[in-house]
Amino acid sequence: MDELQEKFCQQFSDVLYLSLENSGALEEYLHHQKWIDANEKIVSLEKPGEGNMNVVVRVITDQQRFIVKQPRPWVNKYPQVAAPMNRVEVEATFYELIATYNKLKASTPNLIGYDAEQFLLALEDLGNGSDFTDLYQKGKSITREEISTLTVFISQLHQIRSSTVSVNVPANQAMKELNHEHIFNYPFLENNGFNLNDVQPGLQEVSLKYKRNEELKAKITRLGERYLAAGNTLLHGDYYPGSWLKTTSNIAIIDPEFAFLGDPEFDIGVMVAHLVMSEASSELVQQVLDEYNQPDGYDESLQCAYSGVEILRRIIGLAQLPLSLSLEEKRSLLTQATNWIQQY
Numbered sequence: 001m002d003e004l005q006e007k008f009c010q011q012f013s014d015v016l017y018l019s020l021e022n023s024g025a026l027e028e029y030l031h032h033q034k035w036i037d038a039n040e041k042i043v044s045l046e047k048p049g050e051g052n053m054n055v056v057v058r059v060i061t062d063q064q065r066f067i068v069k070q071p072r073p074w075v076n077k078y079p080q081v082a083a084p085m086n087r088v089e090v091e092a093t094f095y096e097l098i099a100t101y102n103k104l105k106a107s108t109p110n111l112i113g114y115d116a117e118q119f120l121l122a123l124e125d126l127g128n129g130s131d132f133t134d135l136y137q138k139g140k141s142i143t144r145e146e147i148s149t150l151t152v153f154i155s156q157l158h159q160i161r162s163s164t165v166s167v168n169v170p171a172n173q174a175m176k177e178l179n180h181e182h183i184f185n186y187p188f189l190e191n192n193g194f195n196l197n198d199v200q201p202g203l204q205e206v207s208l209k210y211k212r213n214e215e216l217k218a219k220i221t222r223l224g225e226r227y228l229a230a231g232n233t234l235l236h237g238d239y240y241p242g243s244w245l246k247t248t249s250n251i252a253i254i255d256p257e258f259a260f261l262g263d264p265e266f267d268i269g270v271m272v273a274h275l276v277m278s279e280a281s282s283e284l285v286q287q288v289l290d291e292y293n294q295p296d297g298y299d300e301s302l303q304c305a306y307s308g309v310e311i312l313r314r315i316i317g318l319a320q321l322p323l324s325l326s327l328e329e330k331r332s333l334l335t336q337a338t339n340w341i342q343q344y
Contacts, residue, residue, distance in 0.1 A: 269306025
């Protein structure tokens with residue numbers, strides 16, 4: 001057991017430690033929860049993919065297969081970054097909430113069970129799908145049909161508003177504060193300890209133009225304050241290619257642990273930013289904007305500002321993407337992103 005595992009076990013001594021090596025304890029636990037039958041046995045445990053935030057395990061029994069997720073008190077991909085354990089509650093609540101909306105439910109995994117005491121979530125296994133992060137590679141593209149599917153989902157989700165229905169979703173403030181730090185603050189600190197030249201030679205020097213732009217940073221600070229404030233629209237909160245899953249039958253939306261009530265412009269801003277960074281055509285980006293069903297009061301300039309910040313933080317912040325872009329291409333994107341923010 002490594003130091004991080006020991007830290008987790010000491011802090012949460014009564015919590016089952018989910019791992020690929022803990023099948024015996026997990027089987028006993030699943031029987032106790034009645035998530036598997038009394039005579040059902042685990043055949044194997046698999047890692048279904050790279051979990052950025054949480055530990056994710058595919059459970060294969062002699063009768064079925066499903067997914068079990070559990071957070072740690074840190075981000076799984078970045079153990080040096082602390083993260084709230086209750087994010088799994090938010091995900092469970094999100095799935096419970098949209099279960100009454102048939103079209104949304106059809107595009108998300110079914111919730112099998114949630115155990116608040118063990119911070120464990122069991123979900124339908126959607127099969128050996130793959131996310132859309134290959135879009136960041138040269139020569140990869142998304143289809144018009146896929147754009148439509150993704151835009152329809154987020155349009156329907158944004159119709160769930162506290163002004164029209166009772167939306168009992170946790171405020172998720174701790175996760176918002178975590179996201180806020182890495183979107184609106186950390187990337188713009190000149191001495192944040194993260195050398196961007198380790199990502200791409202010359203990127204650190206390019207970033208200084210933005211880290212030293214006080215007018216730009218002031219606008220980003222105000223935008224961050226808006227992000228932290230309470231809103232009235234249910235958001236996915238992390239609507240980017242890593243949360244879009246291609247399965248054998250459809251496109252599924254996963255990982256809503258950042259969900260909260262906020263500006264719908266944030267979700268669309270993030271979606272557009274990632275299409276731009278993946279070099280999607282302007283026609284495909286416009287298709288999103290044309291097909292998205294804007295709620296009342298929607299502000300397109302706010303959406304552009306959120307897009308701009310997302311591009312900046314992904315290029316000069318900690319949460320790097322596998323972008324296959326030259327330094328000059330990144331420089332051009334940073335300029336475009338800055339213009340969007342300054343026009344808000």
